Amino acid sequence: MTRVLAVLAALLLALPARAGVEIKEVTSPGGITAWLVEEHSIPFVALELRFRGGGSLDAPGKRGATNLMVGLLEEGAGDLDARGFARASEELAASFRYNVHDDAVTVSAKFLTENRDQAVALLRESLVNPRFDEDAINRVRAQVLSSIRSDERDPQAIAGRRFDALVYGDHPYGSPLDGTLESVGALTRDDIVAAHQGALARDRLYVSVVGDITAEDLGALLDTLVGDLPETGAPMPAEVTPRFEGGMTIVDFDTPQSVVMFGQPGIAFEDPDYFAAYLLNVILGGGGFESRLMQEVREKRGLTYGVYSYLVDKDQADIWMGSVASANDRVAQAIEVIRAEWARARDQGVTAEELDLAKTYLTGAYPLRFDGNGPIANIMVGMQMSGMPIDYIETRNDRVNAVTLDDVNRVARALLDPGKLSFVVVGRPQGLSN
Template identity: 40%
Template sequence: MKNHPSFPRHIAVVVTLFAAVLLPITPSQAAAKIQHLISPGGIEAWFVQDATVPLVAMEYAFAGGASQDPADKPGVGNLVADLLDEGSGDLDSKTYHERLERRAIELSFSVSRDNFRGSLRMLRDNKEEAFELLRTALTSPHFAKEDIERIRSQVMSDLRRETTSPSSLAGRKFLELAFGNHAYGRQAAGSLDSVPTITVDDLKDYTHRVIAKNTLKIAVVGDVDPGTLGELLDLTFGGLPARASLVPVPDVVVAKPPQRAFVPLDVPQTVITFGSPGIMRHDPDFMAAFVVDQVLGGSGLSSRLYREVREKRGLAYSVYGALAWMEHSALFIGNTGTRADRAGETVNAIEQEVRRIAAEGPTEDELDQAKSYLKGSQMLQLDTSAKLAQALLQYQLDRMPIDYIEKRNAMIDAVTLDDAKKAAQRLWGAGLLTVIVGRAPQAAAQPAAATAPTKPD
């Protein structure tokens, strides 16, 4: 499975053929079982042994990601991710994929802003072959010319398709507005100009610099004992270079709001992407920001933006906002789509709610509802082995303690109304960065004339 990452993303979601049969794992059970495993060769992993079903799920990541692409060649890491499983060791691409399919092994790679990530799923009885196939992909990829050109062609096709996608154009423009010339402002998948220039030497250089043991984080959940897992980890990762050779990435603050950009595109529906500087993961105000974000634009049907934009005005089917955090920056980002002739009204409604919550904060009732939702939804986010492995990897990348799952709900409960008001002011007190993609800039620049509510397209 090829993964072309979108932004923002912090826990990669990989659909596997095992998803339907994985049984629930509650957060409390998971927390009690999490082991800090160290293999005989010194490879570390967070591990949950679970024999409920005969499956093993592993998520892992190396530091670096798309931020390690050369400045003039964005897309190198993404192309590496698409090519690592296109033949390795003594197996060509066709034979390699036949081996995966024969054993029902799910193996994939992807890049985020800060990490090169991998995912591996297998039946318990196929674990030795699965880990061996992963080992060869990481240590001896072919990067054969015919495979490079085939995958490059697929990436270019995706990029050309994105030139007529309002959502893709809005995301690209928002990153440029927010981050300028910083690495975070470039597209992880690359561009129509950069991808054709990527050479096999670029792919090999990226692999040698990024895929190394000293930045490796691993999470494993499934039916395997600690001793066997330790041996598999040593066989798979033990032969990698000891240390990565990463180019330093500077910290960057998101551009100061308010700013607005318009991208003309002749489509029936206008897409609006909006955001603001965020709050870093280890900032003391982060959890308060996490809760107040749920009040403004979070999941479910009770957020302010959902009520004001969809329910009261009928401007859009959906609208959301979420916190995104990286190693060197953080932001709040949201999105909606509306009819072209109602774009201005939609932008005004969003900005009005943002100004209101920045000035007043949430109510006590809104705060309580947000806390309840966030605590309850955690159960659903960790209800399979695959989801739990993804979460455990993300907690490591975020440098959370191994018992974070147990502590999380208490941290949410500890957020006070004053904390939430302070976080709201920090997030939205200066206003929004807004990108509008669609027809007629005047429809976005001015409020629409008063009309009776209509059902959105």
């Protein structure tokens, strides 16, 4: 069996891992840098913008300001009110999506070659000249408040909130970026304007573009699109050391299936052992049906529909977390199995066969990601945010393959910590106590 694996691995390594992706770095006349892949076979462009900072830039007492601000970018800009802006983007058949995360504001755009200049001009207005009209603020605020109220009775959202609060405490990561009913209710237009100036600045901007555009045209486009944004924005939040005290936190909620989140300290992408940890995670709980958690909790015992673990690499903290959901009368057993697997991986490590499978999966799956303008733009902007070199795609599989069994098992012993593994359970679990 091992020989077959080795042959397959060799075949996979022979695949064109770049998958035809040739990245150019483009710097605009105004000094804005973007990564570009020219792909002229379909007459449109996919563009991704990332502004580092995101929801964590909220000023003290203004939780939810960045989120509300981002929700308002498409609700009126320049000469256009909310519906005027929507009509204009529909007439161009352009798609603009604005979102906010803990560490970034994201803008994903698609527009046709045939009306590219108009689409870019419209997108620019939403980024540079959003109106923040009072009626739009109140309308979107009502939507946010509705969503916050729903989250307060949603077991998944409750689990996430409690987990974050326990792990991150007073740091912005410790509370939902939507804010609370009180904080969002009190936000003023001035707060929104301040959040806009703080979050959408050029000193924290990353850009990637894939599609039917040349480097020269892209240079001009970039200056038009973001050249008039402020040079600097709000200071980044402080680092936070996540707190994991082990044990169990039960949140009583009357629902038939308990929702569980668990976690322990993680590892930074910059750490030389990151790839070993990443492979370990694939084996433990990140590799779909093949992972140990999935095999033990779902396939062998039928205790859940899904159980997963993942490395969370935030800008200001690194954690290793996971999730599972199981009926109230079975969740205790699911948690027992997860704890046992965590300890087994630390104490006994993984096998050479498991590591080979994880490697062939990861290295084989990697080139499959580059299969459309949108996905490639998304990957490239993520690479920039993570500080990866522009040739990373070519080297990535080598980095995976360089990890040895000793590396993985050394990292398992050093990093996996069943004593710190902390659980939050939302539901009416039987046989569990705080």
